[in-house]
Amino acid sequence: MRDSLRGSSLLMKFIDPLAPTKSDQYPFTSTPRGYTFTLLAGLTITLVSVFVGMNELFIEQFYFSYLIGWVFCLSISLGCLFIVLIKHLVRAEWIVSLRRIPEAASVSFPLLAILSIPVIISLFDPHGPYHHWTTEGIADPTSSHYDEIVAGKVAYLNIPFFLARIAFYFIAWTFVSSRLWRLSVLQDVTGDPHISVRLRHLSAWGLPLCAITTAFAGFDLLMTLDPHWFSTIFGVYFFAGAFLSAFCFTALTVAWLQRAGMLRGVVTAEHYHDLGKLMFGFVVFWAYIAFSQYMLIWYGGIPEETAWFKYRLQNGWETHSGILLFGHFIVPFIILLPRAIKRYATPLAIIAVWLLMMQWFDLHWQSMPVLHKEQAQFHWLDLSCWAGLFSLFVAAFLWRFSRHAIVCEGDPQLGKSLRFENV
Amino acid sequence: MLKKVVQNVKASMGIYQAREDMVYGLLAEYPNPGALVSAARKVHSSGYRHFDTHSPFPIHGMDRAMGLGQSKVGYLTLIGGISGLALATWLQWWTSAVDYPMNISGKPFFAIEPSIPIMFELTVLLAALVTVGGMLAMNGLPRPYNPLFYSRGFSRVTDDAFFLHIAASDSNFDLDETETLLKEAGATSIEVVHDHGYSEVYTL
Numbered sequence: 001m002r003d004s005l006r007g008s009s010l011l012m013k014f015i016d017p018l019a020p021t022k023s024d025q026y027p028f029t030s031t032p033r034g035y036t037f038t039l040l041a042g043l044t045i046t047l048v049s050v051f052v053g054m055n056e057l058f059i060e061q062f063y064f065s066y067l068i069g070w071v072f073c074l075s076i077s078l079g080c081l082f083i084v085l086i087k088h089l090v091r092a093e094w095i096v097s098l099r100r101i102p103e104a105a106s107v108s109f110p111l112l113a114i115l116s117i118p119v120i121i122s123l124f125d126p127h128g129p130y131h132h133w134t135t136e137g138i139a140d141p142t143s144s145h146y147d148e149i150v151a152g153k154v155a156y157l158n159i160p161f162f163l164a165r166i167a168f169y170f171i172a173w174t175f176v177s178s179r180l181w182r183l184s185v186l187q188d189v190t191g192d193p194h195i196s197v198r199l200r201h202l203s204a205w206g207l208p209l210c211a212i213t214t215a216f217a218g219f220d221l222l223m224t225l226d227p228h229w230f231s232t233i234f235g236v237y238f239f240a241g242a243f244l245s246a247f248c249f250t251a252l253t254v255a256w257l258q259r260a261g262m263l264r265g266v267v268t269a270e271h272y273h274d275l276g277k278l279m280f281g282f283v284v285f286w287a288y289i290a291f292s293q294y295m296l297i298w299y300g301g302i303p304e305e306t307a308w309f310k311y312r313l314q315n316g317w318e319t320h321s322g323i324l325l326f327g328h329f330i331v332p333f334i335i336l337l338p339r340a341i342k343r344y345a346t347p348l349a350i351i352a353v354w355l356l357m358m359q360w361f362d363l364h365w366q367s368m369p370v371l372h373k374e375q376a377q378f379h380w381l382d383l384s385c386w387a388g389l390f391s392l393f394v395a396a397f398l399w400r401f402s403r404h405a406i407v408c409e410g411d412p413q414l415g416k417s418l419r420f421e422n423v
Numbered sequence: 424m425l426k427k428v429v430q431n432v433k434a435s436m437g438i439y440q441a442r443e444d445m446v447y448g449l450l451a452e453y454p455n456p457g458a459l460v461s462a463a464r465k466v467h468s469s470g471y472r473h474f475d476t477h478s479p480f481p482i483h484g485m486d487r488a489m490g491l492g493q494s495k496v497g498y499l500t501l502i503g504g505i506s507g508l509a510l511a512t513w514l515q516w517w518t519s520a521v522d523y524p525m526n527i528s529g530k531p532f533f534a535i536e537p538s539i540p541i542m543f544e545l546t547v548l549l550a551a552l553v554t555v556g557g558m559l560a561m562n563g564l565p566r567p568y569n570p571l572f573y574s575r576g577f578s579r580v581t582d583d584a585f586f587l588h589i590a591a592s593d594s595n596f597d598l599d600e601t602e603t604l605l606k607e608a609g610a611t612s613i614e615v616v617h618d619h620g621y622s623e624v625y626t627l
Contacts, residue, residue: 291539298536301528339497421483 005186014110016400017178018185023405030260035398042391049384050118061379063122063129064371068363069386070119071221072245073393074112075238075359078214079246081106081177082239085210088180088196088203094274096417097266099184099408101253102246104401107181109174111396115389116166119221123159129370133157133227149228149304157227165220169213176206187410196412214239222363225370229308233293240289244282245359248352251275255349257406266407269343270420276342279355283336287329311369316376320365328358360386430592436563439473439590441618447570448473448590449601450577451610456482459585462608464488466589469604473593477577477586496557503553504546511545512538570618588616 006019053062080102087095122128126135132150137143139151150157179202187195215235223234231237251272257263297305312321332355341347364382408414430440441447453459456478463476467490476485486492519525520533530537559565571577571588580586587610589601598615605613 295536295539299530337501339493 005182005189014114015396016107016403018182018404020403021185021189021405023188023409025409026262026266026405026407028402028404028406029262030257030402034260035395035402038391038398039395042388042393042395044388045384046388046392049381049388053381053385058379058381059125059127060129060371061381062385063118063125063127064367065379065381065385066118066389067122067129067221068360068367068382069389070112070115071363072360072386073108073115073389074217074221075242075363076245076249076393077106077108077112077177078173078210078217078239079242079244080249081173081180081210082207082214082243083246083250084180085176085203085207088199089207091196091200091413093413093416094271094420096408096411096413097420098250098254098263098271099411100401100404100406101250103181103184103408104404105246105249105253105397106177107400108393108396109170109177111393113170113174115392120163120166123162129225129367132370133224134159153227157224162220162224165216169217172209172213176202176210180206184408184411185404188405188408189410191410193412195410211239214242222366225367226308228304231293231297231305231308233289237286237289237293240282240286241359241362244279244286245356247275247279247282248355248359251279251348252352252356255345255352258345262406266418268420270422271417272345272348273339273343273422276336276348276351279348279351280333280336280342283329283332283355287333290329311373312365315374317365317369320361320376324358324362324365327354328362332358433563434473434590434592436561437475438563438566439592441570442591445618446591446598447616447618448588448592448596449598449605449613450571450574450586450588450616451605451608451613452576453585453587453609454611456585458609459587460484460488462587462605462610465608466587466604470595471589471593471601473590473596475588475590477571477580477588479581479583494561496554496561499557500550500554503557504550506553507545507547507549508542510549511542514545515541570616573618574614574616576612576614 005021007013008016008019049062049066052058053066083095083102084099084106086092087099123130123134125131128134132147133153135145137145138147139154140146141151155161180199183195183199183202186192215238218235218238222238223230254263254267254271254275258267294309297309300306311317332351335341335347335351341351364378368382369376411417433440439448451462453462459476459478460482463474463485466474467488474489476482476489478485515538516533524532526532576584577586587605587608589596589605595601602613
């Protein structure tokens with residue numbers, strides 16, 4: 001037994017900071033065909049989208065579509081990071097046997113940082129989604145672009161500070177997530193129970209740090225698309241969607257792994273039941289936050305706040321709002337209510353796919369009315385950017401996941417997790 | 424007829440009728456939780472339904488061993504929730520649009536937006552109250568009088584003893600046969616509990 005881990009080569013560090021470790025008890029047994037195919041498909045679709053999208057005809061649409069697809073992957077990664085942090089902080093037992101999945105998915109930040117290049121470029125492009133506040137002369141009263149409201153926010157809304165903030169978020173998330181990942185894999189190798197304590201200490205300051213940076217990432221990446229509008233709960237709304245998607249992603253991955261013959265007898269109906277309960281809970285939490293935001297703005301009736309909802313309740317966007325209400329809350333709420341649905345892989349996986357689609361739909365609903373005020377629409381780039389980026393995300397996740405034990409075998413709580421039962 | 428129905432309902436809550444000779448049932452003590460679980464499994468598979476187990480703490484797997492099945496209290500919760508939702512909707516509409524309509528900053532008299540918090544709270548409130556109330560009712564609680572309290576040894580059930588009680592009202596109940604069954608399942612002591620203030624205790 002070694003008592004330390006080797007780092008991986010420089011290029012591979014962006015996907016997995018650790019060199020592969022061996023597991024006798026819980027190895028990844030599927031062939032690499034799955035993730036190679038996903039990787040190739042993802043690369044192809046992303047590159048085609050970028051090359052076609054970067055042409056003048058589609059450029060505005062492309063920036064938005066790419067941003068939505070990228071934020072979708074980012075939100076899953078962040079949600080998974082929160083699952084791991086909260087697990088360590090509350091010493092949750094049940095989740096130990098499937099913890100490696102959110103753990104592996106939360107180490108995606110270096111990859112997402114590379115994939116953020118088109119988003120960064122868009123800041124400097126007058127066709128970019130952020131042009132409402134990045135335009136030259138926006139704070140200059142003599143300029144024809146002068147915007148009094150944005151001028152008042154210019155101390156916060158300027159490109160250098162925006163870039164510095166995004167960089168800070170990514171450094172913080174990368175640091176916390178890769179440290180959690182490293183310690184967890186190290187525990188598999190050494191079996192040292194004290195690593196659990198170190199993980200808990202890390203989570204104690206990691207959780208508030210990630211909470212604040214996630215809220216501000218929501219403000220910066222999505223809320224500034226409409227820089228006149230503001231909502232203090234928006235960060236929580238972003239978190240709610242992210243956390244829910246992370247549980248869906250985990251449930252879906254577990255169901256897929258079990259179908260591929262892994263984790264059998266390790267993840268049981270009891271674990272599915274808990275994942276289902278959390279999905280149910282955060283469907284309600286999402287609706288609670290979304291409604292809180294809506295109701296206060298409805299009650300206040302101040303034009304600068306209601307405008308955001310006005311755009312989303314006219315020109316076809318009202319259909320989208322309705323679909324969101326039913327598809328993201330009412331229907332999953334009713335379906336997830338019975339106990340039996342939550343205890344079986346197949347129905348739970350179907351709901352997970354549905355809710356992940358709804359997360360994307362939600363991000364689309366938040367961003368797209370800024371571009372298409374006149375008519376609600378989908379563009380093929382919306383789909384291709386999402387498909388490409390998500391495939392890359394999944395391929396990197398699978399590859400990283402396959403290099404280590406797929407169960408946290410060194411965790412002293414594993415036994416309790418395997419025997420876990422809902423009373 | 425009605426008496427029979429009432430008896431069955433009470434039996435489902437764990438309140439059993441004593442026999443005419445005032446025999447309430449047999450109370451067997453087991454040495455540890457594991458023995459109690461396997462005894463419960465054996466008693467259930469022998470066809471007994473009017474029986475209960477008592478221990479100082481909850482035991483994993485006991486529900487399954489006793490063949491209790493899924494708790495029905497969730498359906499009560501659902502009914503409570505739907506009633507709360509309906510009540511709140513009616514309350515909001517009737518008070519603000521019918522009984523005492525008031526114009527508040529030009530908002531509609533009845534609108535769904537400000538009503539949702541009330542609808543949500545009353546849904547949760549009634550669901551929670553019905554859950555707790557339904558749970559108590561289905562368990563026959565509170566129950567200040569229980570013939571098992573006549574057994575002297577039974578007071579140890581809140582401390583370190585594990586008991587299984589088969590009621591005399593069970594259709595399979597037979598003093599000798601049931602006693603043999605309990606003994607085979609590993610009981611360390613068995614007593615006959617009567618419903619009028621005394622019990623005979625003997626150790627095996």
